[in-house]
Amino acid sequence: xxxxETVFILTPVLSDAQMKEAVDKFKVLxxxxxxxxxxxENWGLRKLAYPIDKKNTGFYCFLEFxxxxxxxxxxEINFRRDERVIRFLTVKQDHFAFEYAEKRRNNKGGEKKQExxxxxxxxxxxxxxxxxTEEAKED
Numbered sequence: 777x778x779x780x781e782t783v784f785i786l787t788p789v790l791s792d793a794q795m796k797e798a799v800d801k802f803k804v805l806x807x808x809x810x811x812x813x814x815x816x817e818n819w820g821l822r823k824l825a826y827p828i829d830k831k832n833t834g835f836y837c838f839l840e841f842x843x844x845x846x847x848x849x850x851x852e853i854n855f856r857r858d859e860r861v862i863r864f865l866t867v868k869q870d871h872f873a874f875e876y877a878e879k880r881r882n883n884k885g886g887e888k889k890q891e892x893x894x895x896x897x898x899x900x901x902x903x904x905x906x907x908x909t910e911e912a913k914e915d
Contacts, residue, residue, distance in 0.1 A: 777812070777842045779874050784855060784864035785834035788821060795835050798860050802839070805854055811843035815881055828862050840869075840877060 784802070786795055803813060819836035828834070848866055855864040869877060 777844060779814075779840070779842055779869040779877075780848065780866055781838065781840045781869060781873075781877065782851070782864060782866040783836065783838050785824070785828075785836055785862045786860050787829075787862055788831055788833040788835065790835065790860060794860075795837075798858070799837050801858075802851065802854065805851060806839070806841055806843065806847065809843065809847040809850060811841045811847050813839060813841045815840035815877070831862065834862050840881075 786798055790798070799816075799818070803816070806813060815838075817838040819838060821833055822836050823833055824831065852864065852866060855861045867873075
């Protein structure tokens with residue numbers, strides 16, 4: 777089994793229930809074909825880079841799964857047949873993409889790796905430099 781990720785954009789005229797129904801349809805299609813869904817993300821309503829079918833926004837959905845290559849053909853055929861899907865892209869993950877996706881899933885909780893420096897310390901350092909340069913000009 778290979779690791780895949782797919783992003784598809786649904787038309788913005790759908791209600792939340794209709795959007796969830798469309799996503800569930802594709803998830804069921806994958807699981808019926810023997811795929812294992814690893815991660816699912818709903819990125820919400822976003823602005824498109826360019827108008828598609830006179831629409832400027834769309835619901836972005838992301839699925840990460842393990843499947844046989846034959847499953848991808850059936851999935852993409854169903855994407856093409858469904859009127860609610862504006863665009864889709866399915867990518868096979870290589871070793872590096874798989875590791876990155878794993879790290880991304882584990883850090884999904886919003887944990888920050890580094891604490892940002894307080895702004896006041898930076899401002900104080902700049903103020904000292906300004907005072908030193910002004911004193912040097914006066915001499």
